[in-house]
Amino acid sequence: MSDTQREIVLLLPRLRRMAWALARDGADGDDLLQRTVERTLERAGERKAGIRLDLWMFRVMKNLWIDEMRTRNRWKRLVEPLPDHDVIGDEGVLADGIADVVELARIRTLVEELPEEQRLAVKLVLLGGHSYTEAADILEVPEGTLTSRLARGRAALLQRYQVGRTRH
Template identity: 40%
Template sequence: MIALLPRLRAFARSLTRAQDRADDLVQITCEKALRNIGGYTPGTRLDAWMFRILRNAWIDQHRARRETADIADLEDSPALIGTDGRRVTEDRLHLAEVRRAMDSLPEDQRIVLMLVCVEGMRYREVAEALDIPEGTVMSRLSRGRLALAEALAAGKGRAIRKGETR
């Protein structure tokens, strides 16, 4: 379970769009998993089971709050000595652009994209974690990838029209 924490945290961040709430969600997930360890079937994928718990906990929180999500700030990370400051800045801007584009996607597409593209889970594993058919995973992934590409292309077009360079 400890080895899964970074992956759970990344997934939680994609759902909550805020690091502090993501950390709280991971803690809730671990507590629920430990409390209900009897629900885990030995020999099956622990990560899929944990992702399902995390997603369900997030849904419970989301329903209870009914609040709008904040746009996530970039994490503060110290600049390394000897790095190209321009390149670091461009990378951070691009990351922020990707995060905004991901945030603009419908929740079902964003979740599938995170699990497949970021977490590297197989379609079958995502289907099990989300309790949906494999075909639905593939459809959401396809639509999500297209929408993400379109959002990023539209953002690049706006930057060029404003006279900015990338």
């Protein structure tokens, strides 16, 4: 096992959490983690001296995910859910349980609908558990830009959530 491989093994818990934060879905998260490790090993020689392996891998993962999302969005209009997809059954589930499920699904939808730069900022900080400084480093932007995206994203979530509430 090379030194890089050994280092990556030690980073796996943090890498897996970031993959989860970005992709959520188990298979997508696994795939993102796999491709990040693959890319890192392929390009180990290109890592600039002085850049930490963890930060470098977080950036690799972020870039892979941005590419993935852009590819998927290109096809979005070609794909629609089957009519009975994701319908919540009403047998044996308490009404308030359904309400919670629906509520949280709505929050996730709102997060996923944020513009890419705000969504990444929100996910890295709130789900990935990264500090502002670390999230800014991963996104390769100044910290002020990160906090501004984070604030705009979260203000938009609140506003859209409240608009949705008054409509229903």
